[in-house]
Amino acid sequence: MRQLTLYFREYCSLCHDMLAQLQPLQQQYGFALDIVDVDADPLLEEKYNELVPVLMEGATEICHWHLDLPRLLARLAAQPGEIG
Numbered sequence: 001m002r003q004l005t006l007y008f009r010e011y012c013s014l015c016h017d018m019l020a021q022l023q024p025l026q027q028q029y030g031f032a033l034d035i036v037d038v039d040a041d042p043l044l045e046e047k048y049n050e051l052v053p054v055l056m057e058g059a060t061e062i063c064h065w066h067l068d069l070p071r072l073l074a075r076l077a078a079q080p081g082e083i084g
Contacts, residue, residue: 002031007054015053021067
């Protein structure tokens with residue numbers, strides 16, 4: 001199962017928007033989604049501060065601020081390791 005990570009802030013409306021867009025896709029494409037609150041970790045807060053929400057697969061950023069649906073779908077269609 002593919003593992004995606006959403007770097008998130010509770011008070012961020014863009015974060016909630018991206019999460020809402022990801023939930024039906026998660027059911028359709030069967031990926032796991034780990035939601036990480038950047039404010040709970042000073043290193044993550046420093047790294048992602050103004051970029052949240054940030055959607056990642058491993059160390060690869062898929063998108064930030066707004067869901068890049070074509071890029072996400074391309075990653076989900078590719079076999080793991082095909083896209084760097």
